[in-house]
Amino acid sequence: MFDFSTVQDKETAxxxxxxAKEFLSLCHFGLQGITRTEDDVRxxxxxxxxxxxxxxxxxxxxxxxxxxxxxxxxxCCKVRLHCAVSxxxxxxxxxxxxxxxxxxxxxxxxxVCVCLDWQAVFSGRYKDIENEARQIVEEFQDDxxxxxxxxxxxxxxxxxxxxTCRALDAAGTVSVKVNPGATLGVSFEEVALIRRNFPNRFxxxxxxxxxxxxDVLRYREMGCNNIHTAAALEITDDFxxxxxxxxxxx
Amino acid sequence: MTTILTNIPNYYVSDENCExxxxxxxxxxADAVLIGPSSMxxxxxxxxxxxxxxxxxxxxxxTASPDxxxxxxxDCEDSSGIADxxxxxxxxxxxxxxxxxxLREEMRLCAGSVRKPVYFIxxxxxxxxxxxxxxxxxxxxxxxxxxxxxxxxxxYDVKRATAAEVSRLKRYAHDVLKVAAFGQFHTLDEVEEAxxxxxxxxxxxESCEIVKV
Numbered sequence: 001m002f003d004f005s006t007v008q009d010k011e012t013a014x015x016x017x018x019x020a021k022e023f024l025s026l027c028h029f030g031l032q033g034i035t036r037t038e039d040d041v042r043x044x045x046x047x048x049x050x051x052x053x054x055x056x057x058x059x060x061x062x063x064x065x066x067x068x069x070x071x072x073x074x075x076c077c078k079v080r081l082h083c084a085v086s087x088x089x090x091x092x093x094x095x096x097x098x099x100x101x102x103x104x105x106x107x108x109x110x111x112v113c114v115c116l117d118w119q120a121v122f123s124g125r126y127k128d129i130e131n132e133a134r135q136i137v138e139e140f141q142d143d144x145x146x147x148x149x150x151x152x153x154x155x156x157x158x159x160x161x162x163x164t165c166r167a168l169d170a171a172g173t174v175s176v177k178v179n180p181g182a183t184l185g186v187s188f189e190e191v192a193l194i195r196r197n198f199p200n201r202f203x204x205x206x207x208x209x210x211x212x213x214x215d216v217l218r219y220r221e222m223g224c225n226n227i228h229t230a231a232a233l234e235i236t237d238d239f240x241x242x243x244x245x246x247x248x249x250x
Numbered sequence: 251m252t253t254i255l256t257n258i259p260n261y262y263v264s265d266e267n268c269e270x271x272x273x274x275x276x277x278x279x280a281d282a283v284l285i286g287p288s289s290m291x292x293x294x295x296x297x298x299x300x301x302x303x304x305x306x307x308x309x310x311x312x313t314a315s316p317d318x319x320x321x322x323x324x325d326c327e328d329s330s331g332i333a334d335x336x337x338x339x340x341x342x343x344x345x346x347x348x349x350x351x352x353l354r355e356e357m358r359l360c361a362g363s364v365r366k367p368v369y370f371i372x373x374x375x376x377x378x379x380x381x382x383x384x385x386x387x388x389x390x391x392x393x394x395x396x397x398x399x400x401x402x403x404x405x406y407d408v409k410r411a412t413a414a415e416v417s418r419l420k421r422y423a424h425d426v427l428k429v430a431a432f433g434q435f436h437t438l439d440e441v442e443e444a445x446x447x448x449x450x451x452x453x454x455x456e457s458c459e460i461v462k463v
Contacts, residue, residue, distance in 0.1 A: 032311070035342050038344075039347070061311065061343075062318075063344045088405075118261070119286075119292075122262060152261065155261055
């Protein structure tokens with residue numbers, strides 16, 4: 001993480017730190033996956049704590065939630081915890097997704113994403129998608145900071161994306177996560193397509209394939225304020241350097 | 251040796267793809283197919299066609315809590331009677347963090363939730379000998395039918411299981427647990443290697459080259 005003590009002008013350093021804090025607060029950060037151990041998670045939490053900033057949410061797995069909460073208990077910033085449901089392919093039955101969401105709500109997870117049934121998406125069963133989304137939205141949308149429904153946009157045709165979003169619109173969905181990551185990365189075109197067809201309708205969360213500062217800035221220009229990138233801390237460093245160059249701090 | 255065809259690691263699965271999985275299983279004389287819960291409706295069309303249906307639980311991450319995994323089995327049972335057996339992904343990372351009790355709990359609850367064989371999927375290549383021994387011992391005690399070497403889910407950045415993992419698991423399975431090899435099989439030689447290592451079950455991705463279309 002960038003060492004602000006190397007900046008001679010303390011006023012500039014403080015200003016850039018505040019801007020970087022705001023920048024990271026629009027990105028997710030964390031660690032997920034089948035073989036991740038407690039030690040792996042501790043290291044990543046430690047890395048984040050060095051920044052003295054908070055991401056939009058810290059992504060973790062259900063069983064690590066108590067440990068992560070404890071690790072952040074003495075931190076200078078409040079950190080939301082995020083968990084994914086039926087990740088990444090959405091193949092759980094709707095009833096199982098509801099049970100999982102119910103549990104996450106009960107253990108105090110702040111933010112969630114839920115993968116829609118991709119088989120329904122690829123088979124054009126849009127009514128099923130609408131029903132699944134409606135069930136989730138009605139029961140849980142007000143209980144988390146965000147309940148984002150995940151679509152595999154990269155694997156979908158434009159028509160499938162539009163029809164799926166229409167189903168989500170009918171179900172009252174607010175947040176749509178465009179791609180899950182896990183090798184399926186978002187593109188500017190996918191976000192633009194949704195924006196064009198559903199102007200000011202969805203809170204779009206781009207995910208995957210976001211590796212540079214210019215990627216993040218462009219998604220922000222497109223109105224995305226909830227960005228999933230595994231490189232959140234590195235990109236924040238780049239943001240700091242850019243800002244210091246602009247203000248003459250380097 | 252039992253052969254199972256599957257599409258669970260594949261991202262693009264439509265209703266038509268799922269039907270084709272069953273047709274491929276019939277054409278290739280596979281014993282069973284392994285599908286996700288959301289594919290069970292398609293699977294119902296193939297009831298009585300000579301191909302068994304295995305259903306994956308908590309795939310691929312396996313990070314749900316033990317009772318939620320058991321609940322997922324119950325949800326599948328409530329929704330469809332098509333499953334002949336279940337393949338549950340274990341919370342491997344949590345187990346490797348020292349939470350043996352969690353593995354025991356998930357095995358106990360899942361195996362006890364249904365009168366059908368329950369297998370557990372893990373990432374054996376990431377585990378030490380001590381982990382494998384412990385896992386197999388708990389699986390035997392909790393009446394789990396068998397262990398699968400890997401999720402074979404390619405986006406995961408994990409060490410891939412090979413025939414060596416079959417041999418390692420066989421060492422602790424004591425002829426009580428079945429060992430299923432699940433990985434990237436490109437040739438019949440690789441399948442033979444897993445079989446020679448003692449695999450009781452081979453799980454083949456339907457898209458691999460050795461599956462006849």
